[in-house]
Amino acid sequence: MARAWHLMSRPQGMPTAENFALKDIAPELGDGMVRVKNSFVSVDPYMRGRMNDVKSYVPPFAIDAPMEGGAVGEVIESRAAGFAVGDKVMHMLGWRDEAVVPAAALNKLPELGVPIEDFLGNLGLTGGTAYFGLFDAASAKPGDVVFVSAAGGAVGSAVVQIAKARGMTVIGSAGGPEKCEFVKSLGADKVIDYKAGSLVKQLGEAAPNGIDVYFDNVGGDHLDAAFAHANKDARFAICGMIANYNKGEPTCFRFIMRIIAMRIRVQGFIYTDYAAQFPKFYEEMGGWIAAGKVKSRDTIVDGLEQQPEAFMGLFTGKNTGKMLVRL
Structure with a gap:
């Protein structure tokens, strides 16, 4: 049965x-x-x-x-x-x-x-969400400074690796020394421990010249920090807001007014939006996996x-x- x-x-x-x-x-x-x-x-x-x-x-x-x-x-x-x-x-x-x-x-x-x-x-919803969110929703390109929340999680760890495979500078956020070490092992240029103090302050120190792309898995204080340090024409891919899923009200948007001055583009997206592009995703992600550029844990x-x-x-x-x- x-x-x-x-x-x-x-x-x-x-x-x-x-x-x-x-x-x-x-x-x-x-x-x-x-x-x-x-x-x-x-x-x-x-x-x-x-x-x-x-x-x-x-x-x-x-x-x-x-x-x-x-x-x-x-x-x-x-x-x-x-x-x-x-x-x-x-x-x-x-x-x-x-x-x-x-x-x-x-x-x-x-x-x-x-x-x-x-x-x-990495060859399914997780990797596809990272791939399409980064390259389509956020229009990320070589040379961009990318901030990734929940970088030690499923989607976030894929974002770190494919962003590095495309020549970007990556700042990841994770909770605790063990997860931060894991994110470093994926190739992140800098890692923030969100349990170790103010995210706004830590991101400012990690990205003194600001960020061009934010890949959001968390919402909350992470989204606040991204708004606070976004460069002009920054692009935000909003994948998830796990910090708010078990709460009744949002806990962010202290710096949302910068969306106007910095002309920030905020794009929500769903993996299934890109079904027509799955063959291209399998080809490129499969190549990165075969070459050891993207690994799973x-x-x-x-x-x-x-x-x-x-x-x-x-x-x-x-x-x-x-x-x-x-x-």
């Missing part, structure tokens, strides 16, 4: 174990559908927003229904042309050990000689039973790099 995590109640602030329940499911395989045994499932900060009953770019999770998220696995049964038993695929029916997926909602994974979990990391939690705990760990800094659950 397959199992899936269900959202049983909407969190008020930080989610707790009581918001979730693991239940048996019995998905039927119809024509044009594929049964997949999931190998890895992803937990990502954006999932917190789907736990709220608010209008957004994706519908909220329904109460007492299986939750969704990125997953990779192997086809174990198929009633769809183009998919055979043994094919490796990616889809969005995570939070479960087995999924029945319409063929149109599956991506067959290309043979790139990398571990399957990389397609949830995953935090892996074993067992479907541990998925809510892994998810909640995203908000308390328990992950370095990508957080994955291995089934």
Whole structure:
């Protein structure tokens, strides 16, 4: 019997174990559908927003229904042309050990000689978010000074590496000495420990001539610091604001008036906006990975039973790099 995590109640602030329940499911395989045994499932900060009953770019999770998220696995049964038993695929029916997926909602994974979990990391939503956010939303170019928040996390660590691969100066922010050392090991030119004092002051010291690009995963004080030190015509790519996901009100914008004087461009974006460009992304990111210019470091939690705990760990800094659950 397959199992899936269900959202049983909407969190008020930080989610707790009581918001979730693991239940048996019995998905039927119809024509044009594929049964997949999931190998890895992803937990990502954006999932917190789907736990709220608010209008957004994706519908909220329904109460007492299986939750969704990125997953990779192997086809174990198929009633769809183009998919055979043994094919490796990616889809969005995570939070479960087995999924029945319409063929149109599956991506067959290309043979790139990398571990399957990389397609949830640097070759998937994580790396794609970094790639498209940096080069499209922020129009980053060689020579730019780039500030990256949550640089020790999944998306942030990818941003650090691909920015360096394109000849940029990178300043990363992370929490605590261990994560700061990790960000340095990725090639960041300077690293700020956001737990060690004022971000506005630290960023001013790290970037005395200001920043040209800000890649935002955090919001809050990080966004304030970026506004405070933005150069004229700076570009901000807004990927996420994890500092505010479990709070009712924003905790930033002290320096937002500089958006006028500095002509700052602030661009929100979603990974799926760029589906037409995925082949180009696979080619370039795959090349960087093969050349050793982009590396991954995953935090892996074993067992479907541990998925809510892994998810909640995203908000308390328990992950370095990508957080994955291995089934």
